Amino acid sequence: MNQNIITRYQTLATQAGQQADEFRKLANFYSLSRLGVFGLMIFAVTLTISFDNFYIAGIGIVLLLLVFAWLVARQGVYERERDYYLNLQKVTLNELADDNLYNNGQQFNNDKHFYTSDLDIFGPASLFQLINRAATATGNNKLAGWLKAPASRKVILQRQQATTEVDTEWKLQLQALLLFANTEAPTRLPNLFRFLQMPLNLPGEKALEKYAKIAPYLLAAGIVAAVFMPVLKVIPVLMGLIHLGIVFSKAAYIRKTDVVADKIGKVLNSYADVFRKIETYDWKAEYTAALAQKLKDDKTSEKIKELAELINKLNYHLNMIVGVVLNAFFLWDIKQITAIENWKRSNSKNIEEAFDVIAEFEALISIAVPTLNYTDWTVPVIAETEGYTLTATNIAHPLIRNGNRVANDYELNDALHIDIITGSNMAGKSTFLRTIGINAVLALAGAKVCASAMQVSVVTIVSYMRIKDNLNESTSTFKAELDRLQMLLAAVENEERVFFLIDEMLRGTNSVDKYLGSKAVIEQLIAKKGVGMVATHDLQIARLEDKYPAYVRNYYFDIQIINGEMLFDYKLKYGECKTFNASLLLKQIGIEFTED
Structure with a gap:
């Protein structure tokens, strides 16, 4: 968010606070007036009883009742205006806050969904938390639905057009009117x-x-x-x-x-x-x-x-x-x-x-939040190609702070490929997969993406990344991986245009089975004309490019080791990784080892 946008939000928040103060004073005045009229009503009832005169009861009380009702109505109007401007100030300041006051979508998290858990779509520090401005339960459900599945190309283009039409002040005013529903x-x-x-x-x-x-x-x-x-x-x-x-x-x-x-x-x-x-x-x-x-x-x-x-x-x-x-x-x-x-x-x-x-x-x-708040983001082109298209220039992860982001370029242009990504621990493989995935989710919901340019086909993202055991279901890590693989292979065969993201396959077994199993899975994905990315530490997997040169491409994330220190640039490069850092990391925590 640039300084001009920050200044604008600060100005709007100050103006809203000033308006709230004016209506608070008016509401307090009518509240005191109402109390006075109510006292007169009691006095009129007392006179009626004392003088046994229905003239006082019939005329005085009715007139006072009408005045009281009018004062109640006016006070209600000013209280609603006061609350509106207080809410307007609150939602405006929320755009500048680190913690979004709206729901983070934790209730929508599902480990068995194609990608939402792996790509941090819902929950704390998630995409949903970043952009959600829905106060009603139905609004939250609607937004979650848009992020859980790609829309059709026609609908995506309609949403893109609509988001460019949303004005900042109109958006904040709508949020202020609806903020009561947030709780x-x-x-x-x-x-x-x-x-x-x-x-x-x-x-x-x-x-x-x-x-x-x-x-x-x-x-x-x-x-x-x-x-x-x-x-x-x-x-x-x-x-x-x-x-x-x-x-x-x-x-x-x-x-x-x-x-x-x-x-x-x-x-x-x-x-x-x-x-x-x-x-x-x-x-x-x-x-x-x-x-x-x-x-x-x-x-x-x-x-x-x-x-x-x-x-x-x-x-x-x-x-x-x-x-x-x-x-x-x-x-x-x-x-x-x-x-x-x-x-x-x-x-x-x-x-x-x-x-x-x-x-x-x-x-x-x-x-529309990325459109209004992040001027360096871009509207993606929704491609209509026979093959898969996912190209991006300076694409970065939207949940990483601007100063810490490292942007990369990627190109899959009207083609069928599986990209093998090798690299050292902490070099950026997993983050890159998530970067591609989360931006694709944004694009296919109709939002801007964290890139300077992007083209993407309407695809179904399927991820295999954070595989974990489940004690409640008596599921080991390896069984959980098999279940996820089965889901992935079924999706490639049955879903429309799957783009998969696999991070280190079959971690729950020995190295020989891991390599042979991973190789077999990738070859089956090739046979099914699957398209996507596979991140791995196993350099033998990179040799699949020799066997399938028209289908498999190798990329890597590198490190530089200078005076025993590891330097990461987090930049994607073509080819396979040659430098690994496990031994250095082990030495840093006091574990020395020698190769046999």
């Missing part, structure tokens, strides 16, 4: 979807809905009559008690709605803002424009906003005194749950698909 239970949205698909079946719903509309007028008429004819004062009291009784009789149904509403109502406004953010952006790319149009056609942001308002109105009853007054005058809870049921019947059909659009955009802004 949200992953079951929250599924519970909402189930609630929206499940009818409440409220007995007498239609009649209750009609009566709730006229109830406040009837009670108001009773109050006016009591003012002019005190003998009738029992009528509005009786009507209020009847209204409370009706609401109480339906308490079980209200609770069914309330269980979900109390939890989701607080965030639906944010989701409505997210939908509006997507709908109103001027998208040009085919991929993003189609997603946004889908939301516009369904008026998704308006519908979610309407549901949020209904749920927030239902939540007014959480204040006991306010709830009693509202239900006595308006049958408030009945009015809100019937309105929510009407909303569900009219609008819940495409709601899951709408939230999946949010997940798509979260995955998109995640793969």
